Amino acid sequence: MPQDNLSVSLDTILLHLGPFGKFNIVNYALLLFPIYLAGMYGSVFVFEAPDLSYRCAVDECESTLNHSLWLPHALPQEKGVPSKCRRYSMNETVYTSNSTCSVDSFDSSYSVECNSFVYSDEDSAVKDFNLACQNWKRTLIGTVHNAGLFVSLPLTGIISDRYGRKLALSIASLMNGVFGFLRSFSVNYTMMLVLEFLEAGLGAGAYSTAFVIAMELVGPKGRVFGNTLINGVYVLGLMTLAGLSWRLQSWRHLLQIIYAPAVLVFSYIWLLNESVRWLLSKGRNNEAIVILKKAAKMNNVELSEQLLYPLNDVQKTDKPTEESEADQSKEQKGTESTFARVIKSRIIRKRVFVCSFLWITCTFVYYGLSINSVSLAGNKYVNFMLVGFVEIPANIVCLLILDRYGRKRTLVSMYVLSALLCISLSLVPKDLKWLSLILYLSGKFSITVAYSSVYIYVSEVFPTSVRQSLLAVCSSLGRVGSTLAPLTPLLALYYANLPAIFFGSLALMASLLVFTLPETLNLPLPDTIEEAEMLSTVKREKPTVE
Structure with a gap:
């Protein structure tokens, strides 16, 4: 039977099952959990390395107690505020190692770049890895995270279309959990960047996979509502991220708390039902029929043999003739390369x-x-x-x-x-x-x-x-x-x-x-x-x- 007839038959069955019966609600509940986590993972870099208050360390004067007397005169003004990255050089004719710093201790005609910094009490990777006055390094963390999606999305897409949606979702979520949790123990900037890329590069496809499963789970009338539900849960993840960051005030603890639950999604290999539409596209009609019957039982709906006949009919008429084998061979070649x-x-x-x-x-x-x-x-x-x-x-x-x-x-x-x-x-x-x-x-x-x-x-x-x-x-x-x-x-x-x-x-x-x-x-x-x-x-x- 042509694939387009299968599509029409499946949409008719989905309409008969209802857009959001018990079966759909259970499966959506499972899918909404990794989507909720994805809401936090997509923007976590904003709170990993936020900009914070810091200034040049004036080593010659830091040990003195009269900061209020000399500090305003140690830093040049930039756009009406003290510079964060430059300081005035010491006036050697006035300053001696044993003297107390004062206004006259600095040469206001000559400024130099800072060698060291004094940070505020705020928590940030900027402070942990001494990234002061290196805004490009701070913003690069988010860029590297999002660059990982260039790897993750095609890779997850290939796994999903070839081996199944739930396998792709489970593996991607596991990668999120493992590399995200390890990132909280980064000992230097390079280690953080590498783990940032690996977490996104191998795990960011979890959201798109969950979304595709959700869209294929319902008929045309249920897609917009399903999408709205998905996006609402994603937003809750975003807001949770900000709330946890505000409460914890520690980017390392934040990563540990939000990434650990992702490992649980690996259990979806056994818990989640495979996409019926994907199974039909792969000719695995018997498995699709089993899931549809399970859905009907959960939704207290009876599927007549007339509704399921087009799916069963494919199995009965799919004889290994030379013509059908040629068609299958042609189809396999066509699916070998999506790009082709x-x-x-x-x-x-x-x-x-x-x-x-x-x-x-x-x-x-x-x-x-x-x-x-x-x-x-x-x-x-x-x-x-x-x-x-x-x-x-x-x-x-x-x-x-x-x-x-x-x-x-x-x-x-x-x-x-x-x-x-x-x-x-x-x-x-x-x-x-x-x-x-x-x-x-x-x-x-x-x-x-x-x-x-x-x-x-x-x-x-x-x-x-x-x-x-x-x-x-x-x-x-x-x-x-x-x-x-x-x-x-x-x-x-x-x-x-x-x-x-x-x-x-x-x-x-x-x-x-x-x-x-x-x-x-x-x-x-x-x-x-x-x-x-x-x-x-x-x-x-x-x-x-x-």
Whole structure:
């Protein structure tokens, strides 16, 4: 039986089972745990190496008790505040080793770079590894973390599409737990960077895998609600991260507490049900039928033999004829290289490019706003929580409008709105901090709606046989944005509003590219490349507003 008929049959069965019966609730509960952890892991570097207060150590005077007399005169002023990285040289004609430091002890006509530093009592890897005045090293920690996703997402995608979703999720979560926990014992900066890369490079695919399983678990009507639930739990992870950081005030203890539970997800190899849609795409129909019957029993629903007949019929008619063997051989060759299959389809190639750019924009703006939130006036932990909390109403709005107005309208509107809000930040006077905060939160709100929509949209335009692989390609290329986002605070050193202008410009470009993509509202997930290509030719009425 053709694969497209299997898809129609499965969607009919899922509709009969209901979008969120007991079976779905149990499986979603299992999937939401690694997603909750991923909410903490994605931004933990913000609290591993936050900038903190420090100044040059004036070794000649530190042992004296009259700091208030000499310290203001030991450091040059930069932009109205004492320099953190330079100090005045000693006036040798006045200063002697046995004298008390005073105003006259320093030569204010000549400053030098600091050799050592005095740090505040705040906890940070900056203090532990003496990274003062090396902002590039501090921000590189986040960049290295996100660079690991270039390895993790394709690798996890290959494992997921070839060997199964739950195996990929279990292995990725185990890698998160092992390398994240070990990172808390880093003895130097290099060790921290290596473990940062390995943890993300081998474990960051856990979120995308859990997301794909969740999307394949329900029919078209349940995807948006499922996505909203996933994103809400992810936000709880973000807020938990800020709360734990505030409470613990120790980046090492923070890593130990949040990464240890990830090891438990390895048990999903035995606890979690495999994706039925993936099993069908691999011809393992008997296993798929067993899971569907289990779901029906848990949901107190009876599946008739008529509903299951198309799946059983495949097993009965799948005889080892020369023709079928040739078809299987051809199919195996086609699945050997996801990249090769994509290259042959001009429509899919274009889709991969556009979806990747949409992802770059979302990750760059989304993570950029989150990371720069700790630089806003006020408590950095509260600011981070607020920027995270605004994602909850954003995802509720996403739930309300995606199935009402369609994917394309939502994406275009949110990208344009995000661009206007971010660019507006550069026009607000510095003394209107309340207005800046409102615009900042509104910008995060709109890009969150766009990001949630992109996740759903990308899962709907690619076929089941290579869905996670292509989602991983788009997500991996999209991580260019999240890799560059930790560096945006450096732009603010040159011009405070430069990051916001970058965010807005990229969002405007993304809004234009959305027009080249098809609408997928209420369409079944495509199971073959041919079905995915047909999405661009489907003529459909505009979404009606009730």
